[in-house]
Amino acid sequence: xxxxxxxxRAAIIVDGTEFDARDRALLESIHRTGSVAQATSELGRSxxxxxxRIETLETAFGTLVERxxxxxxxxxxRLTDNGLSILDQYDRLAITLEAAARVxxxxxxxxxxxxxxxxxxVDTDVGAIRGLHDxxxxxxxxxxxIGADAITVHGSETTPDPDVTSARNRCSGRIVGIDxxxxxxxxxxxxxxxxxxxxxxxxxxSTLGLRDGLQVAITWKATATRLVRRAS
Numbered sequence: 001x002x003x004x005x006x007x008x009r010a011a012i013i014v015d016g017t018e019f020d021a022r023d024r025a026l027l028e029s030i031h032r033t034g035s036v037a038q039a040t041s042e043l044g045r046s047x048x049x050x051x052x053r054i055e056t057l058e059t060a061f062g063t064l065v066e067r068x069x070x071x072x073x074x075x076x077x078r079l080t081d082n083g084l085s086i087l088d089q090y091d092r093l094a095i096t097l098e099a100a101a102r103v104x105x106x107x108x109x110x111x112x113x114x115x116x117x118x119x120x121x122v123d124t125d126v127g128a129i130r131g132l133h134d135x136x137x138x139x140x141x142x143x144x145x146i147g148a149d150a151i152t153v154h155g156s157e158t159t160p161d162p163d164v165t166s167a168r169n170r171c172s173g174r175i176v177g178i179d180x181x182x183x184x185x186x187x188x189x190x191x192x193x194x195x196x197x198x199x200x201x202x203x204x205x206s207t208l209g210l211r212d213g214l215q216v217a218i219t220w221k222a223t224a225t226r227l228v229r230r231a232s
């Protein structure tokens with residue numbers, strides 16, 4: 001993964017050489033058209049520069065494109081198994097980053113009540129929440145952000161004791177909705193009038209019997225809670 005101006009972008013890096021979205025487009029077009037010339041024409045790129053780019057990539061990643069000279073069977077190019085594998089790796093990385101960028105957050109406002117090393121306790125509308133701080137002081141107004149992928153749902157009778165686990169935050173509430181995806185569900189838990197989204201696998205939904213109206217508990221680590229000082 002690489003980041004540009006704070007926005008994550010997919011890139012596979014080997015020995016300092018990046019395989020990025022432009023390279024992905026080139027390989028995909030070669031795979032589809034069966035020709036470097038057609039691919040570069042389709043993309044509006046220089047054939048010579050594209051061939052040079054392929055050579056640079058192959059120095060780091062291994063042979064990606066097999067080029068066949070003309071003859072009775074005609075010429076053309078195709079991706080090697082390695083080329084197809086790199087294309088698949090890039091696509092899976094891009095999908096993962098895109099999904100991560102869409103992870104919903106719970107945003108809470110609060111006041112810092114105490115500090116314990118790198119952790120702060122914040123008084124919020126849903127109770128005391130612990131999170132990482134960086135130079136925040138007692139009495140400061142802060143905003144807390146908790147990603148839905150950092151929260152775990154438990155049955156109300158099986159909630160782990162926060163004193164004996166690394167999950168330092170715990171709240172109880174009621175499920176008020178479930179958005180069903182193919183493999184991941186977004187479960188909304190009403191905590192003190194605030195709907196907290198939680199990402200849960202389809203298997204966990206079935207195993208825990210999660211449904212609208214069910215009383216549950218949610219936990220998450222203090223290290224998963226981001227604190228930002230509110231502007232005065």
